[in-house]
Amino acid sequence: xxxxxxxxxxxxxxxxxxxxxxxxxxxxxxxxxxxxxxxxxxxxxxxxxxxxxxxxxxxxxxxxxxxxxxxxxxxxxxxxxxxxxxxxxxxxxxxxxxxxxxxxxxxxxxxxxxxx
Amino acid sequence: xxxxxxxxxxxxxxxxxxxxxxxxxxxxxxxxxxxxxxxxxxxxxxxxxxxxxxxxxxxxxxxxxxxxxxxxxxxxxxxxxxxxxxxxxxxxxxxxxxxxxxxxxxxxxxxxx
Numbered sequence: 168x169x170x171x172x173x174x175x176x177x178x179x180x181x182x183x184x185x186x187x188x189x190x191x192x193x194x195x196x197x198x199x200x201x202x203x204x205x206x207x208x209x210x211x212x213x214x215x216x217x218x219x220x221x222x223x224x225x226x227x228x229x230x231x232x233x234x235x236x237x238x239x240x241x242x243x244x245x246x247x248x249x250x251x252x253x254x255x256x257x258x259x260x261x262x263x264x265x266x267x268x269x270x271x272x273x274x275x276x277x278x279x280x281x282x283x
Numbered sequence: 284x285x286x287x288x289x290x291x292x293x294x295x296x297x298x299x300x301x302x303x304x305x306x307x308x309x310x311x312x313x314x315x316x317x318x319x320x321x322x323x324x325x326x327x328x329x330x331x332x333x334x335x336x337x338x339x340x341x342x343x344x345x346x347x348x349x350x351x352x353x354x355x356x357x358x359x360x361x362x363x364x365x366x367x368x369x370x371x372x373x374x375x376x377x378x379x380x381x382x383x384x385x386x387x388x389x390x391x392x393x394x395x396x
Contacts, residue, residue: 199383201385209390210373210388211327211387213384216383258327270332273326273327276325276326
C-alpha cells in the first residue's frame with residue numbers, strides 16, 4: 168500500500184549546524200507535500216510545502232527538495248537553533264476516488280534535537 | 284485571521300464512559316474538517332473528515348464517531364471508551380475545494396483508565 172516513511176527517526180545536531188531531515192514516499196500519484204513541525208504537547212505547525220511540479224522551494228531558513236525520480240523529500244534547516252528542536256513530519260496528498268478534499272498521509276516523524 | 288480551538292485540553296476518563304471532544308474554527312467559511320489521533324511517539328492517523336454540515340466520512344473502523352452540526356463545529360464522540368482510545372486527538376481544517384495545507388488545533392490529550 169501507499170506509505171510515507173522517514174529514513175532517520177532521530178537527528179541530533181549542534182546549534183548553528185545545518186539539518187537535513189529525509190522522507191521517502193511510495194505513491195507516485197501524490198501531487199503535494201508538506202512538512203510540519205510538532206513541539207511536545209502541541210499540534211503540528213506548518214513549515215513549508217511543495218507541489219509535485221517543483222523540485223525545490225525555499226522559505227525562511229528552510230528549504231524543501233523533492234526528487235520524484237526516487238520518490239524522496241527532504242527538509243533542510245539552515246543554522247539550526249535550539250528552538251528548532253521538535254518532531255518533524257512529512258505528509259503527502261493524493262486524491263482518492265475523485266474526492267475534492269485533500270487527504271494527507273503522514274510519515275512517522277523524525278525527532279530533531281539541537282544542542283547548544 | 285483564522286483560528287482553531289479544541290477543548291478540553293486534557294481529559295481522563297474511565298473505561299466505558301462516554302466521550303465528547305469539540306473543535307471549532309473561526310475566521311473561515313465552509314472549511315474541510317478533520318479528526319486525527321496520534322499515539323505516543325507516532326505519526327498522525329486520520330479518523331474522520333467532513334466537507335460540509337452533516338457530511339462525515341470515516342477512514343478507519345473504530346469505537347468513535349464524528350458529527351458536524353454547524354459549519355465550523357466538529358465533534359468527536361464515543362458511547363463507551365476503550366483503553367485503546369487513549370491518545371492525542373487533533374482537529375484540523377483546510378480551505379474548501381482549493382484545500383491543500385491543513386491547519387491544526389492545539390489537541391486534546393485523552394487518557395482512558
